Amino acid sequence: MSALRSRKIKYFFILPSIIWVLAFTIFPLFYSLGLSFFKVRLGKPTHFVGLANFERIINDYKLVNSLKVTLLYVAITVTVQIVLGILLALLFHQETKGKSILRALMILPIFCTPVAVGYLGLTIFYEEGGPLNSFLMSLFGAKIPWLSHPTWAWVAVLLLDIWQWTPFCFLVILAGLQSLSEEIYDAAYIDSSSEWEIFRKIALPMIQPVVIIVLLLRLIESFKIFDVIFSLTGGGPGTATEVFSLYTYRTGLRFFDFGYASALSYLLLAIVMIIINLFFKRIRAVYE
Amino acid sequence: MEIPYAQHYQKVFTDLMTGTGQYDAFFCGADWYGELIAGDYIISIDDLMKDPRFPKWASDSLAPSIKNLYTWGGKWYGTFNDSDGQTLYYRKDILLNLDNQKKFKEKYGYDYNTPPKTWQELYDVSEFYNGWDWNGDKEPDSGIVMHLKVGAQGMYHYVSLSAPFCLLPGDKVDKYHNVYWFDPEDMTPLINDEGHVKALEFQLKLQKTGPDAQVAWSLGEAWDYFLRAKAIYCFSWGDVGSLIQDESRSKIKGKMGNSILPGNNEVFDRSQNTFIKMDPPNVWGNTTGGSWHGVISTLSKNKEAVYHLLAFHATKKISLWNITRGWTGVNPGARFQFLPPEGDGKIEDYVSQGWNADDAKEYLKGEQENFFAKYIAPYLRIPGGNEYWVALDRHLSEAYTGQVSAKEALDRTAKDWDETTNRIGREEQLKSYQSAIGYTK
Numbered sequence: 001m002s003a004l005r006s007r008k009i010k011y012f013f014i015l016p017s018i019i020w021v022l023a024f025t026i027f028p029l030f031y032s033l034g035l036s037f038f039k040v041r042l043g044k045p046t047h048f049v050g051l052a053n054f055e056r057i058i059n060d061y062k063l064v065n066s067l068k069v070t071l072l073y074v075a076i077t078v079t080v081q082i083v084l085g086i087l088l089a090l091l092f093h094q095e096t097k098g099k100s101i102l103r104a105l106m107i108l109p110i111f112c113t114p115v116a117v118g119y120l121g122l123t124i125f126y127e128e129g130g131p132l133n134s135f136l137m138s139l140f141g142a143k144i145p146w147l148s149h150p151t152w153a154w155v156a157v158l159l160l161d162i163w164q165w166t167p168f169c170f171l172v173i174l175a176g177l178q179s180l181s182e183e184i185y186d187a188a189y190i191d192s193s194s195e196w197e198i199f200r201k202i203a204l205p206m207i208q209p210v211v212i213i214v215l216l217l218r219l220i221e222s223f224k225i226f227d228v229i230f231s232l233t234g235g236g237p238g239t240a241t242e243v244f245s246l247y248t249y250r251t252g253l254r255f256f257d258f259g260y261a262s263a264l265s266y267l268l269l270a271i272v273m274i275i276i277n278l279f280f281k282r283i284r285a286v287y288e
Numbered sequence: 289m290e291i292p293y294a295q296h297y298q299k300v301f302t303d304l305m306t307g308t309g310q311y312d313a314f315f316c317g318a319d320w321y322g323e324l325i326a327g328d329y330i331i332s333i334d335d336l337m338k339d340p341r342f343p344k345w346a347s348d349s350l351a352p353s354i355k356n357l358y359t360w361g362g363k364w365y366g367t368f369n370d371s372d373g374q375t376l377y378y379r380k381d382i383l384l385n386l387d388n389q390k391k392f393k394e395k396y397g398y399d400y401n402t403p404p405k406t407w408q409e410l411y412d413v414s415e416f417y418n419g420w421d422w423n424g425d426k427e428p429d430s431g432i433v434m435h436l437k438v439g440a441q442g443m444y445h446y447v448s449l450s451a452p453f454c455l456l457p458g459d460k461v462d463k464y465h466n467v468y469w470f471d472p473e474d475m476t477p478l479i480n481d482e483g484h485v486k487a488l489e490f491q492l493k494l495q496k497t498g499p500d501a502q503v504a505w506s507l508g509e510a511w512d513y514f515l516r517a518k519a520i521y522c523f524s525w526g527d528v529g530s531l532i533q534d535e536s537r538s539k540i541k542g543k544m545g546n547s548i549l550p551g552n553n554e555v556f557d558r559s560q561n562t563f564i565k566m567d568p569p570n571v572w573g574n575t576t577g578g579s580w581h582g583v584i585s586t587l588s589k590n591k592e593a594v595y596h597l598l599a600f601h602a603t604k605k606i607s608l609w610n611i612t613r614g615w616t617g618v619n620p621g622a623r624f625q626f627l628p629p630e631g632d633g634k635i636e637d638y639v640s641q642g643w644n645a646d647d648a649k650e651y652l653k654g655e656q657e658n659f660f661a662k663y664i665a666p667y668l669r670i671p672g673g674n675e676y677w678v679a680l681d682r683h684l685s686e687a688y689t690g691q692v693s694a695k696e697a698l699d700r701t702a703k704d705w706d707e708t709t710n711r712i713g714r715e716e717q718l719k720s721y722q723s724a725i726g727y728t729k
Contacts, residue, residue, distance in 0.1 A: 237685030
């Protein structure tokens with residue numbers, strides 16, 4: 001009797017998690033799939049349109065632009081964050097004075113709310129007398145059109161994202177480096193390898209699974225980028241920084257065209273799933 | 289409850305569409321009416337206005353152009369609050385300086401008018417004053433400043449500026465006269481016709497006589513630039529005039545002029561497919577903007593109580609208090625707020641609130657000229673209105689930032705508008721549009 005109660009009570013404890021997943025993941029997933037086959041007007045499905053919303057994707061030139069912007073954004077930010085993360089991790093892996101304080105300072109940006117980072121960016125990149133341009137003016141006598149020029153607005157967004165998320169890459173990779181046994185390094189030093197050789201031939205292959213996980217997490221997060229761009233540039237100037245999620249947001253929550261917004265969301269899901277699958281294949285290959 | 293502009297529309301509509309009913313009443317832009325009415329989301333206040341239990345406000349005092357924005361199909365929906373229309377603010381002290389006038393004449397060969405009569409004249413003056421230190425702060429100053437940031441009401445500048453380039457005045461609304469947005473017979477977008485392209489090309493030229501950063505500026509930044517005495521012209525809403533009175537942020541109290549926007553010497557006539565000369569210039573008043581005001585949600589369970597609150601805020605005393613303070617965002621549009629002959633307000637109402645008397649006279653003159661103009665540019669209030677506005681906004685911003693040409697930006701807008709019209713239903717939209725602009729065959 002007691003064993004039976006014990007078996008039942010474990011279901012009781014996992015019930016909240018099941019309800020959570022059903023309510024906030026599974027239900028929206030299927031509900032939005034259903035919506036993607038309907039024309040939706042003012043938030044209400046009016047009639048079944050079959051695959052029309054998915055056909056619309058093919059001819060949507062605005063979507064093509066937002067996809068291009070997103071892919072470029074992901075490629076640049078993730079690459080820079082990983083490279084800088086590795087370099088910083090290597091630096092902090094050395095014995096240096098005040099390392100723990102510096103490490104704590106380094107990871108502070110992770111705790112900032114992205115929307116707040118965006119609004120902070122508005123102040124930093126303010127063109128007429130903002131702190132960054134004032135500094136540049138005093139040094140070089142020239143200022144940069146941070147938010148009014150399509151390319152520079154891009155740079156501003158990239159800089160903020162890299163500033164915020166490089167510490168995350170650094171922290172995880174540093175943990176990976178520190179988990180490696182000292183004996184491996186000792187053995188390598190006996191073989192009189194150079195620091196670079198040790199990193200390239202020993203440390204890097206051994207932390208590769210960690211780097212892949214960091215890469216994977218950053219890729220997924222970067223594809224969903226929204227907050228910083230929403231608050232900093234609003235997708236502008238023009239459509240220069242209008243990423244996929246911002247375009248989907250506008251379609252769904254500005255125009256209330258939930259049918260098409262659902263179709264767009266499934267497109268993003270498909271892209272992210274393909275990338276995840278490729279990475280898992282790679283991870284499996286590493287481990288096998 | 290305060291909602292930032294960028295989230296205002298979706299928060300309110302999400303509440304209405306989901307039937308949540310969190311808001312008994314909410315402030316809306318007049319351009320939301322197409323959807324608010326189509327969705328039966330707000331109630332008419334005709335009966336409440338007659339009810340003696342509630343505060344009386346002067347609905348018959350509103351300028352006709354403003355009254356149109358608070359009503360639909362002959363019924364009142366909005367309680368009076370704000371009256372939006374863009375007028376031209378200018379630095380009277382600098383423009384009337386004889387030395388400056390002389391130098392201008394030497395360079396351009398004619399005496400400029402203050403305020404300018406046409407956009408071309410405004411351009412010349414703006415170009416003349418751009419790039420040199422005319423205010424003595426040892427920094428180069430600008431001719432004009434605009435707020436052109438995407439998603440921050442930048443498109444309204446274009447709409448106000450372009451009216452005299454594209455709107456052929458006439459006694460009534462027909463296929464060719466007094467129409468701006470769509471062909472009233474088939475909903476073909478007019479936004480990329482030659483008049484519009486010329487207007488946008490002109491605006492791009494004019495933009496070069498202001499700070500480069502203005503393409504990323506929203507209202508606050510552009511207004512501050514003008515208030516800091518850095519630009520000669522700024523065409524915007526009534527907020528600017530009252531903000532100028534706030535000496536903690538304004539350096540130009542007592543130095544401002546305000547007028548209806550300039551006209552144009554030619555206008556595109558679609559019936560002849562050519563530009564025709566206009567003498568005197570083609571001048572249009574406008575009600576560009578939201579004219580933000582309170583409406584009552586159909587979902588409200590406290591309709592009478594909430595009407596009482598809104599009506600109280602529409603009363604003369606509260607309304608005057610609001611319009612004399614720039615930070616409230618409330619601008620004048622009723623006769624009791626204007627000076628004679630159009631209005632029955634008093635200059636003392638403003639001076640007692642800290643206004644410079646000359647500024648108050650200039651301010652009210654300019655607003656009056658605009659709202660009581662012979663021709664008022666038509667306002668877009670049809671279902672999907674927000675989608676049309678956003679499409680225009682994003683493509684204009686592409687042109688402002690040099691990503692595409694004026695023609696390409698407007699062609700893209702027309703394409704998007706056609707898509708929206710087709711998706712919502714062309715016939716349904718046509719009927720709504722004809723009703724909104726008062727078109728009959």
